[in-house]
Amino acid sequence: MKDFLKLQDLSADEINQLIDLAINLKFKQDNRIKHDYLLNKTMGMIFTKSSTRTRVSFEVGIKQLGGSAIFLNANDIQLGRGESIADTARVLERYLDLIMIRTFSQNDVEELAKYASIPIINGLTDYCHPTQIIADLMTVKEVKGDLKGKKLCYIGDGNNVANSLIVGCIKTGMAISLSCPEGFYPDQKLIDWAKENGEFEIGPDPFALVANADAVYTDVFVSMGQEKTVEQRKLAFRDYQVNNKLLSCANKSAIVLHCLPAHKGEEIAENTFEAHAKTIFDEAENRLHAHKAIMQTLFQDKF
Ligand code: CP
Ligand code: NVA
Numbered sequence: 001m002k003d004f005l006k007l008q009d010l011s012a013d014e015i016n017q018l019i020d021l022a023i024n025l026k027f028k029q030d031n032r033i034k035h036d037y038l039l040n041k042t043m044g045m046i047f048t049k050s051s052t053r054t055r056v057s058f059e060v061g062i063k064q065l066g067g068s069a070i071f072l073n074a075n076d077i078q079l080g081r082g083e084s085i086a087d088t089a090r091v092l093e094r095y096l097d098l099i100m101i102r103t104f105s106q107n108d109v110e111e112l113a114k115y116a117s118i119p120i121i122n123g124l125t126d127y128c129h130p131t132q133i134i135a136d137l138m139t140v141k142e143v144k145g146d147l148k149g150k151k152l153c154y155i156g157d158g159n160n161v162a163n164s165l166i167v168g169c170i171k172t173g174m175a176i177s178l179s180c181p182e183g184f185y186p187d188q189k190l191i192d193w194a195k196e197n198g199e200f201e202i203g204p205d206p207f208a209l210v211a212n213a214d215a216v217y218t219d220v221f222v223s224m225g226q227e228k229t230v231e232q233r234k235l236a237f238r239d240y241q242v243n244n245k246l247l248s249c250a251n252k253s254a255i256v257l258h259c260l261p262a263h264k265g266e267e268i269a270e271n272t273f274e275a276h277a278k279t280i281f282d283e284a285e286n287r288l289h290a291h292k293a294i295m296q297t298l299f300q301d302k303f
Pocket of ligand 1: 050051052053054055124132259260261
């Protein structure tokens with residue numbers, strides 16, 4: 001694994017190994033077992049969009065691995081004034097050992113990886129959110145013991161998180177169903193791929209699609225960059241809330257996942273969120289362990 005740009009680039013084995021490594025690193029962290037595998041490595045973190053979890057967990061994660069991080073607001077570096085991605089890549093690779101980037105365009109992330117010889121991690125684009133899904137699958141594995149044969153149901157917007165969930169679930173042998181209103185479906189190429197490669201369902205009726213789900217997942221109706229379409233979206237998604245009525249149609253022991261931040265009362269009812277808060281915040285914690293696993297794996301050939 002040279003970079004971590006999208007889950008399509010990883011084999012099923014690589015995804016499973018990342019999840020298992022994350023679980024192992026969590027054990028080491030909890031038991032104060034030394035794991036400074038990235039001693040003296042420096043990561044640059046470029047952000048064009050806001051972040052709480054991704055920013056803090058990557059920075060804390062590399063510190064726990066013995067390295068350090070520099071936060072680079074895209075507007076504060078010359079990239080924000082038009083310096084090309086190719087030139088930015090060829091400069092930053094001379095100072096840094098690793099770059100994590102959160103931005104709008106997936107092409108920009110791929111371009112950064114093309115020009116930089118150091119590993120690049122995608123910390124979210126409009127197209128996908130691959131680091132999130134390693135933490136999500138890790139959380140399912142912790143609770144359910146195994147991924148293969150389990151079913152995840154995603155309710156709401158067919159966005160970046162949904163795109164990555166499709167790939168992550170299918171590659172790890174999980175069944176995935178998605179219920180999204182018409183016009184808000186995930187990437188069509190991923191839908192076609194998923195239909196050919198695993199157990200996949202999509203449609204407009206959340207009550208039908210949530211049947212037999214072991215995990216029910218939702219995300220905001222309005223992602224970063226879509227603020228102008230708030231009213232249109234609120235209308236389109238009004239029947240797509242994860243609440244107790246919907247959960248009563250899933251498996252009795254179904255867990256609820258949310259990548260956060262949550263808009264309670266919109267994509268998830270407040271009482272449902274609070275009833276499942278333990279798992280949702282475990283999922284948020286697992287970003288830390290998942291990111292450490294991704295960073296360690298990107299360097300493992302160099303140990
Ligand atoms: N889930 C997630 O990526 O959160 P942040 O936007 O806070 O990083
Ligand atoms: N879909 C959301 C995820 C935030 C972590 C967004 O892109 O804003």
